[in-house]
Amino acid sequence: MKKRISAALLAMAMALSITACGNGEKTKDETTQATEAAKVTDAAKAEEVSFDSLKEEAKGTVVTFYGWGGDEKLNQWLDNTFASVMKEKYDITMERVPMDIDQILSQLSGEIQAGEKDGTIDMIWINGENFRSAKENNMLYGPFADQLPNFQDYIDPQSEDVTLDFAYPIEGFEAPYGKAQIVLIADTAVTPELPESAEALKEFVRKYPQKVTYPALPDFTGSAFVRNIIYEICGYEQFLDMEADKETVRAAVEPAMAYLRELNPYLWNEGKTFPDSAPTLDNMFSDGEVVLNMTYDAYGTAVKIADGAYTETTQSFQFDKGTIGNTNFMAIAANSGNKAGAMVAINEMLSPEIQADRYETMKVIPVLDNSKLSREQKEAFDQVDLGKGTIPQDELLSKRLPEMPAQLVVLIEEIWAEEVAGK
Structure with missing residues (x-):
């Protein structure tokens, strides 16, 4: 609040100095300036008192x-x-x-x-x-x-x-x-290659069959992963102001749904079922049941390495085109x-x-x-x-993609359940 008080005092000082330089009689402009300075001061005092009063009211x-x-x-x-x-x-x-x-x-x-x-x-x-x-x-x-x-x-x-x-x-x-941004995670001692595009991910999944999956939608992280695939394949600009009509959305995301269906036979449990949540997938990754993990916690890899949950060779990464942040x-x-x-x-x-x-x-x-x-x-x-295994913040945020409207997210989750799950 010091900045606002200082500004108010400065305005008052300017008004007083203008008056002092005159001949003792206030002109119309001088009166206006003095009035405006008083208003600024009163507003600043009221704002300061207002938050101070909140603190006093909240005490105890x-x-x-x-x-x-x-x-x-x-x-x-x-x-x-x-x-x-x-x-x-x-x-x-x-x-x-x-x-x-x-x-x-x-x-x-x-x-x-x-x-x-x-x-x-x-x-x-x-x-x-x-x-x-x-x-x-x-x-x-x-x-x-x-x-x-x-x-x-x-x-x-x-x-x-x-x-x-x-x-x-x-x-x-x-x-x-706080800010979040989706990243992918792999142990470079197990999978030296880190897929940095949807096409590279398809090759990765085929190379490690039954060792890759993602959380079933509407899990928050699984949903973000699917939207990221949509962005990779379909672009993201069209979704930022798209009408929340299910069939319109279905047509727009169909290339991405087709891609995800192609992955299913190579996924864990052949894509017939998916982990119920991001924590479940994280446990599967920690136990070596799968070789790819994902999270909205952009720097969580460092914490897991420090805690001993991940190996020292674990690394987070993102697609070259970017990843969704919110x-x-x-x-x-x-x-x-x-x-x-x-x-x-x-x-x-x-x-x-x-x-x-x-x-x-x-x-x-x-x-x-x-x-x-x-x-x-x-x-x-x-x-x-x-810490270890993280993406430098400048690089991470330089590839930060915007979220699509919330009403589209719900529709995409429904479409995924209809078009991809168990297919």
Whole structure:
């Protein structure tokens, strides 16, 4: 907030200096400038007091954070590091509630329909079609993002990673949490070649029959892999503004569906069945049952190598044409009983210190605009060792492809089930 206060004081000083240079009588222009300076000052003070009042209101309260709980390393970080910061800085107790997003939205919908004004859900880890559905059904509080000092100071408000969620306008109803990007993973001691195109992947699958597969859709990672194949074969531009008509989408993706059907006979279990989830595929890869893995956790390979789950020769890679990336977000329930506490917590999650710690501890791609950071803040990110088996960040992000509209994702998952699964 210092920047806004300084700007306001500067405006006031300029107005005073103009008045002092006159003959003691204010001209019309001088009066206007003085009035405008006063307005700027009042606005800055009101904004400062507003967030200060939120912190005061949230002091001593509990904030519930609902989201997927399948990442134990993340769970520990939230329970220990982030919760400790929130308690020490704001006297706010963070309560993490692990739950699948479908269950979260079902619970939230039930509470809203029952007229519960002080609901049990405060913060929600959300994105994609779930965000679209929740926003369109008035289940979320907002807009709130532009009221957060750290959002204003460190986020690029023009970036599509912040303005769009699976091509759907966010309009301040959620704030960025972390960036994700799909990568493929292989052990170079087992498979020295790393397929960097759909065509090369087809040859790879034939060379290692029954040793490659992907999670069954609608698993989040499996769905992203299929969309990436669609982008490789069909291009991606046409999907960014495509009508959400199933037959239109079916015709557009048919070349990719044909490609996937060609893979089936060479896949694990001959493509008759697929692993039920990304964690299941990860276990199969770790156990050597398959030779190819995939994840949205772009730097997760380094963490798995450090933990001993992957060999030292494991390497993540991406297609030459790029891989799909998206941002996951934090939203606030429309009937949250502690909106002030949720906003303070989300604001803290966007601080350079917390984002740098997430980057170092869990290798999560930061959401901050590097150009808005101070030299010291930039150094904190630059000094992070991403570890073994990872793609350099500049290279990774240079091949980052946009997500298609969320309503198309659902249709593609249905089409895959009809055209590819078990064929």
